[in-house]
Amino acid sequence: MDISLQPSDGVKTPVPNKGVQISDRDTRRAPMTDETGKRMQWVTHLQRIRDEQDQKAFAELFSHFAPRVKGFLIRSGADATLAEECAQEVMATCWHKAHLFDPARASVATWIFTIARNRKIDVLRRERRPEPEDLGWGPEEDPAQADVLALQQESELLGKAIADLPAAQRDLIQKAYFGDLTHSEIAAETGLPLGTIKSRIRLALDRLRHAMK
Amino acid sequence: MDQKIKHHLSDEILMAYAAGTLPEAFNLMVAAHVSLCDTCRAQLETFEALGGAVLEDAPGNDMALSDSAFAATMALIAGGPVDTPKSPRVVSDDVLPSPLCEYVGGGLASVKWKSIGMGVKQAILPTSKSATARLLSIPAGAAMPDHGHHGTEMTMVLQGAFIDDDEYFARGDVEVADSDLHHTPVADIHEDCICLAVTDAPLQFEGLLPKIAQRFARI
Numbered sequence: 001m002d003i004s005l006q007p008s009d010g011v012k013t014p015v016p017n018k019g020v021q022i023s024d025r026d027t028r029r030a031p032m033t034d035e036t037g038k039r040m041q042w043v044t045h046l047q048r049i050r051d052e053q054d055q056k057a058f059a060e061l062f063s064h065f066a067p068r069v070k071g072f073l074i075r076s077g078a079d080a081t082l083a084e085e086c087a088q089e090v091m092a093t094c095w096h097k098a099h100l101f102d103p104a105r106a107s108v109a110t111w112i113f114t115i116a117r118n119r120k121i122d123v124l125r126r127e128r129r130p131e132p133e134d135l136g137w138g139p140e141e142d143p144a145q146a147d148v149l150a151l152q153q154e155s156e157l158l159g160k161a162i163a164d165l166p167a168a169q170r171d172l173i174q175k176a177y178f179g180d181l182t183h184s185e186i187a188a189e190t191g192l193p194l195g196t197i198k199s200r201i202r203l204a205l206d207r208l209r210h211a212m213k
Numbered sequence: 214m215d216q217k218i219k220h221h222l223s224d225e226i227l228m229a230y231a232a233g234t235l236p237e238a239f240n241l242m243v244a245a246h247v248s249l250c251d252t253c254r255a256q257l258e259t260f261e262a263l264g265g266a267v268l269e270d271a272p273g274n275d276m277a278l279s280d281s282a283f284a285a286t287m288a289l290i291a292g293g294p295v296d297t298p299k300s301p302r303v304v305s306d307d308v309l310p311s312p313l314c315e316y317v318g319g320g321l322a323s324v325k326w327k328s329i330g331m332g333v334k335q336a337i338l339p340t341s342k343s344a345t346a347r348l349l350s351i352p353a354g355a356a357m358p359d360h361g362h363h364g365t366e367m368t369m370v371l372q373g374a375f376i377d378d379d380e381y382f383a384r385g386d387v388e389v390a391d392s393d394l395h396h397t398p399v400a401d402i403h404e405d406c407i408c409l410a411v412t413d414a415p416l417q418f419e420g421l422l423p424k425i426a427q428r429f430a431r432i
Contacts, residue, residue: 055287062283068268070276076233084278092289105258110265117233117264121240127341130241130312132257133248133305159266177232177267 035159039152042108050098058095065109066091069116075178076120086123090116104147107155218250220386224260226367227253231260236344238411241312242367242387245409248310249385308372308407313338316346321407324348331355344413351375351400351408364413366390368398373406375399 045061048054066087073083093115101111121129162170222243229235230243247254305311306320316338317323326334332352340346344364348371351357357375367389374383377398382388390396400406 059283062286065268066278066282066286067276070278072268074276080276083276084282087278088282088286088289091286093294095290096294106262107265107269109269110262113265113268114261116268117231121233125237125341127237127240130237130244130315132244132254133311155262155266158262159270162263162266162270173263174267176228176234177264 033156035156036149036153039107039109039156040149043103043148043152046094046098046101046103046108049095050101058091061094061108062091065094065112069112072113072116072178073120073124076124078120078124082123086116086119090119093119104144104151107152110155217383218252218385220380220382220388221250222246222253222256222387223389224256227257228260228263231257231264236413237340238338238344238346239367239413241316241338241340241346242369242409242411244312245310245371246369246385246387248305248312313348313371313409316340317348326350333357344411346409346411349406349408349410351406353400353405354402355400357398357400366410366412368408368410371407371409373404374401375406375408376401 042061042064045054045057048057049061069090070083070087073086074080078086090112094112097115101108106114118129121127162173165173226235226239226243230240235243243253243257247257304320305314308321309317314320317336324336326336326348328334332355334350336348338346338348349357349368353373367387368382369387370382370384372384374381375398376382377388377396380388381401382398388396388398
């Protein structure tokens with residue numbers, strides 16, 4: 001007996017089942033919130049780039065993320081020309097490394113963020129970038145869609161939690177990630193004592209962690 | 214994977230690693246610790262997720278690219294991978310996790326130790342000058358050299374253990390010392406203690422050997 005497919009109690013708009021059994025790899029039709037749908041769409045885009053060298057998917061990825069990467073690099077201290085150049089390199093790296101993306105462990109935005117961060121350290125700071133030892137396994141060839149969806153939904157929650165933070169806390173977190181400022185430099189910029197900054201960041205993080213539960 | 218680690222990296226330093234704002238020597242500390250510590254690896258990936266969320270959602274952060282940017286990127290792609298392929302990772306050994314092996318240029322046997330007296334040896338690792346990373350080897354039962362630092366110093370045990378102020382630090386454990394902390398860690402008696410130590414202030418070791426020897430003489 002399948003009780004999930006055909007509710008017989010006259011519900012007109014089928015409530016999307018919370019989508020843990022998506023077998024169809026084409027996630028555009030997956031029942032989920034718009035936001036998660038978007039995230040899943042980026043995942044599919046990367047898979048198309050990986051499997052089919054799909055330029056149309058890449059063009060969409062590019063128009064969404066390249067300006068954000070450029071903004072990140074400018075806020076990190078690059079001039080416009082360098083930031084533009086690096087943003088292009090970051091996007092090219094997305095193409096070349098699409099096979100390394102693990103959608104059960106990161107959102108596409110997170111993955112691109114780490115590539116952009118790495119490029120920032122390579123180019124702006126001209127430093128080597130020590131990385132943790134590999135765990136010994138790469139992304140699964142075809143990770144369980146349930147795991148992928150769960151992760152993408154969690155990153156949506158995280159995004160919402162940030163949006164719900166008081167402006168001052170949100171601003172500090174953004175500075176910590178974008179501004180290339182140490183916490184004491186943040187203090188200098190905002191005129192707040194360091195301890196306050198730290199506890200504000202901690203508070204923001206605690207709230208986020210709470211929201212993620 | 215060592216599950217017995219008790220002294221972890223702070224959220225602040227993990228977040229700064231995720232953001233890419235730490236000096237190279239501290240990045241090396243984080244990479245080395247995370248190699249040994251699943252707890253901090255998970256925490257680090259959480260902070261990377263936060264970075265992704267900020268990249269995605271921060272209003273006003275996107276900057277339009279030039280009209281030719283997409284075509285230029287496709288040309289880059291046609292030219293092959295942007296970054297030079299890395300040399301294959303040096304495999305870790307029982308003491309040094311792979312990020313440290315990469316800085317040493319091999320395993321523990323490849324470390325170019327320099328004696329700094331009283332059986333204590335150190336090897337400074339090649340990082341950018343904004344902070345210093347070095348390996349320290351302290352004979353079993355001996356006190357760590359008191360080297361007087363001004364900034365923050367982080368020390369992680371790689372082999373053996375040390376005791377400081379009744380706290381026991383074993384492989385993977387990290388001790389954080391601020392400039393005002395006067396501490397006298399002592400290596401555990403069972404084995405020579407090998408540590409990674411990073412500091413954001415210039416080391417006061419070099420050229421101060423007589424002074425250090427003096428301090429040792431008091432131990």
